[in-house]
Amino acid sequence: MSTPLTLSAQHLTLFRGRRCVIEDVSLELRRGEVLGLLGHNGAGKSTTLQMLAGALLPTSGHVEVCDFDLSRQADLGKACLGFLPEHPPLYRDMTVHNFLVFAARLHRVSAAQLPEFLALAKQRCGLSEVGDKLIGTLSKGYQQRVGIAQAIIHQPAVVILDEPTVGLDPTQIRDIRNLIRELGNSSSVILSTHLLNEVESLCDRALILQNGKVIFNDTLAEMHRYNDIESSFIRLTAMQAEGVAP
């Protein structure tokens, strides 16, 4: 493939105490690709995403974002990243507008670009009408949208979304999926989810984690080889649990 690599993680391993939480996870993402991260509860999806975003230090292994090593050139790498964690990091007593301005400035958006970036993020996430409201008074769905807006406001090359559609109503889910598709045209997106149809409709590739290990990392076409995507997910995870190589 000729498109440049935007995110590359090599041999990420994380120990909590003596327990190995993540074991040798490697993944690569190219510009314009959408990668879905699947797995059971507690499989290590959120932990992996946190390491990719630089919020958590791996015990060994390293992450490169746009060719910047996250541990050695942290500032340059982090500037190319947008991250929506499991719990959106929102200051409840700030207004949506002020919060987004703060997030943008934090990610080094210059004063000249600010109005344009702000308007685009608000329009993409449907926040134009709630700009003056306090974040704490918004509904869960709107808070989730502010969380997404915060992650894409600086138009990063890599967007990492941890369960972006949780707590949203069906219309909002449709809007957010359209947004992710739109983002997939210009940047790389990696998202974790429990919804298999989400992966099917959005992602180019899927990565399945189980007990902190990668058990599947390939294109969706490969997953379709075994009938529909749901049965192949169940088949893959069950085989792993029984100790049979897929």
Added chain:
Amino acid sequence: MIRLIASKEFRCLFASPSTWWMLALLQFIFAWFFLARVDDYLLVQAQLAQSGNAPGATISIAAPLANVLSIVLMMLIPLFTMRLIAEERRNQTWILLSTAPISSLHIVLGKFLGLLALLSLIIVVCGLMMCAIAFGTHVDVGLIASNVLGVWLLAASYAALGLYFSALTRQPIVAAFGALAVSLGLWMLEMSSGMVRVLSPTVHFQALNSGLINSSDLVYFGLFIGAFLGLTIHHIRRERGGAR
């Protein structure tokens, strides 16, 4: 970047009603104490006038007020500092700062200066109250200035100490109690004798409280603030990883 964080902290402190309650209550306490001191002074004024070297109004009213202010701030500042890092961790908003392309130095200094701005406001208002005795008598401006400087340095020291405890934990209450316990411990050192006494910030405040500005005291406060800010930056930096 430092200014961005500092102004955000300052505005967030002002956005919460608890800050306003605290400010109002503080003003009430100080005004009460101030008026009580004025009353006392007026009672003994006649007797003082007969003695040869009588203490003036400033030293009998303003200096004790600064002393009370320093003790109240010691108890109050941990409540502010616990919000700066520990509460952000618990509210899961810390991740926004830790994944942002910004150095740990800027985060810590921004938070420190944001809080210091609020504390300065409290101290300046209190200083103005001290100056109010100018309506009745001659004031010793130098003494008031050295008291305001002393309280300000002490407040900055407690803020740096509290910030460090806030960085150590994700439980705001633990951060507040830790900082308070250490501040109280340092205050207790004042009563001990020997070398350990010089470790206490309140000992160094006493000279300023009586109008004496020693350069050694200023150096002490500078070292105290610098040491705790340095420890905080080091801790955050190690936690976030990377070279910066």
